[in-house]
Amino acid sequence: MQDLSTILASDVAGILSQLLGSPTSVSRNEFRYGRRGSLAIAVAGPKRGLWFDHEAGTGGDLIDLIMRVHGVKFQRAIEIGRDLMSTLSQRSHQRTPSFPVNHSNAGERIRLARIALAIWDRRKPVLGTKAEIYLASRGLKIDRLDVGHVLGWDPVESAMLALMTDPVTSIPRGIHRTFLDGNARKLGRKMLGGQGVVRLSPDEDVSDALGICEGVEDGLALLISGWQPVWSATSAGALFRFPVLRAISCLTIFADRDRAGLDAARACAARWRASGSDAAIVVPGVIVNVE
Numbered sequence: 001m002q003d004l005s006t007i008l009a010s011d012v013a014g015i016l017s018q019l020l021g022s023p024t025s026v027s028r029n030e031f032r033y034g035r036r037g038s039l040a041i042a043v044a045g046p047k048r049g050l051w052f053d054h055e056a057g058t059g060g061d062l063i064d065l066i067m068r069v070h071g072v073k074f075q076r077a078i079e080i081g082r083d084l085m086s087t088l089s090q091r092s093h094q095r096t097p098s099f100p101v102n103h104s105n106a107g108e109r110i111r112l113a114r115i116a117l118a119i120w121d122r123r124k125p126v127l128g129t130k131a132e133i134y135l136a137s138r139g140l141k142i143d144r145l146d147v148g149h150v151l152g153w154d155p156v157e158s159a160m161l162a163l164m165t166d167p168v169t170s171i172p173r174g175i176h177r178t179f180l181d182g183n184a185r186k187l188g189r190k191m192l193g194g195q196g197v198v199r200l201s202p203d204e205d206v207s208d209a210l211g212i213c214e215g216v217e218d219g220l221a222l223l224i225s226g227w228q229p230v231w232s233a234t235s236a237g238a239l240f241r242f243p244v245l246r247a248i249s250c251l252t253i254f255a256d257r258d259r260a261g262l263d264a265a266r267a268c269a270a271r272w273r274a275s276g277s278d279a280a281i282v283v284p285g286v287i288v289n290v291e
Helices: 002-009 012-020 062-070 074-091 098-121 130-137 216-225 236-241 259-274
Strands: 030-033 039-042 051-053 058-060 151-154 159-165 172-180 186-193 209-213 230-232 250-254 278-283 286-288
Touching: 002 012, 002 062, 002 074, 012 030, 012 039, 012 062, 012 074, 051 062, 058 062, 062 074, 098 159, 098 172, 098 186, 130 151, 130 159, 130 172, 209 216, 216 230, 236 259, 250 259, 259 278
Parallel strands: 209 230, 209 250, 250 278
Antiparallel strands: 030 039, 039 051, 051 058, 151 159, 159 172, 172 186, 278 286
């Protein structure tokens, strides 16, 4: 077991990128996560791969961190750790020193996230803008929805904004932008900063069950229909990677009909079920059981 922890620690920055996304702050020997940077993880030096949460008073190695993030038991954490290393090894044929290169990448991710959140801070309410017209053209009347905490309008770039937050820590990571022309027609979509989920239903509305879908518009449609709580993963890839959340015992996955969407939904459901949680996949008119 220590052997696997040592292997994971050899590329700790790469492992952390997959597990937790962009750090809140970076120093030469340590990455920090959390609103106050309370989760400290050594990325260099003799303690590389060890972590400590100063708020919770707990810590451990990277296997322990996987157990915490995914909400799984020891043996399943080992399997996830091996999968993470396999994914990293497939990305590059050459072993890269974990700290120098990844430190630079982490710094760039932080820079882009700051730009994204600055754009978010200048947002205007969606109601009365082209974003509301665009949503209405898709049959989405949002005037009775309370989604101002995650949806906004950027008049500078003529874009509907959605705030993306870390699915585990709730830390803001970036923004999802839907650019609109003068007639409120969609021109395209782009993400800025780190990827995360759009918490259409705030954390206080989530107890032991949650719905997850791909698109922001899909999530709004679910809310309008009366289904909640629901989050948007923003893409099939993000849905594929959506981590197990320990507080949630039942996940409903609203899948797109395309191949990528269905594959992502099945992978997500299988992972949640392997952790002991209930998971169901819903597509238009069909409920797909994943054994």
